[in-house]
Amino acid sequence: MDIAVSVGAPQGVSVSRSGIITAWSCRPGESIESGKSAVTLDGVPLVSLSTSVPLWRDLSVGDDGADVSALEAELARLGYAVDGNGTLSYRDLAAFSKLASSVGADVKDVVPRDAVVWLPAAAVEVDKCEIGLGSNVSAGQLLASVSADVEVAPVALPEGRIPGPRLLNAFGEPLALGDAGELPTDLPAGLVRKSPLFREAVGGSDNVTSVTLKGTAVLATPVQVAAVPATAVQVLDNGNGCVFTDTSPYAVKIVGSEFGNSFVLFADATPPTSVLSSVPKEHQECG
Structure with missing residues (x-):
């Protein structure tokens, strides 16, 4: 069967502030995951985070908007308790603070946008590391090129x-x-x-x-089908049919055919050991 796969445009991972890279876990072919830290600037770990709307501002309690909703959704996906109403609450701030703390960062009063490295998906595969450990980077500079997202229909x-x-x-x-x-x-x-x-x-x-x-x-659970000559099957409606022995007709479901054989599934729990190779001229109908 055909499987249609849509391929997105190549993506990049960048930082929102300048600094010297003091830790950088970038290797081609490996993944960068949301909710973890892949890069540290000036000794401060940054949180990798996949949100449907990239953070474009610092967020304080009371702020609302699509970026807040996106942050709440990702925090909830990562297992943190949030209010989820599109307005940043103390509960939401505490959830982000716990996430930041889990990677070694200290966030208290606001959600700083430069504390986050935005990811286009929950996990991205690195194609190429654009910079190395010890590099002096500026805000907006590309850290790594990552594989395009894919969607399977x-x-x-x-x-x-x-x-x-x-x-x-x-x-x-x-x-x-x-x-x-x-x-x-x-x-x-x-x-x-x-x-x-x-x-x-x-x-x-x-x-x-x-x-x-x-x-x-x-x-997922195989079923047993029987291969019989195509001429042995009386074809009825909706893929149903009959096969015959010397004494009785048997109802079957026709599930396939190949090289002159029909593959059938018997309705009876105890199928016959053999069937006639052709439909008798005079026969009983399947019950």
Whole structure:
């Protein structure tokens, strides 16, 4: 089946103030994660944070707006208790203070925008480290180039399929699909980008905006089907059919065909050991 993948534009990670880099955990191929610290300026760890709206100002209690809502949402995702009403509260400030403290920073009265390194996703994979330890950087300077984000569209599951949860095989490990073919909402972008299918499709280009990959969807719990000659099946409506023995008809669900064979799922819990190779001229109907 086809898997449509949208590829975003390449992104960068930068700082909002100047200083000397005194710690820098940047390695190509590794991830920078929201809620942690990857860089320290002048001995002060900065908080890596992925928000839908980058922080563009210092935030004080009582401030409101889209940037506050974005901060609250990410703090909540990281497991901190917030009010979540779009207005910075003392509770929200305490949550950010706890986060900053967890990486070794001291934040009390405000949420300083220059204490945050904005990330375009919850985890980004480093393509290239643009500067090194000991570098003197200025506000807005690029620290690292990171891989573009990817978004995988729901896959189209076939009509008349056998009911049951399915797994998608495409990215190196099976992924659970929703009833409509949706992939997990927390699908790591790195898992997609690092897969051989994606790397082959992109071919090392930085200008790809979308690719179509090939994958397979399988039942999470296998079921036993039988292969019978196609001529043995009386085809009814909606993928249903009948096969026959010398004495009885058996209702089946037709689930596939290949090389002159039909693959069927018996409705009866005890299927026959063999069936006639063709539909008898005179026969009973399936019950």
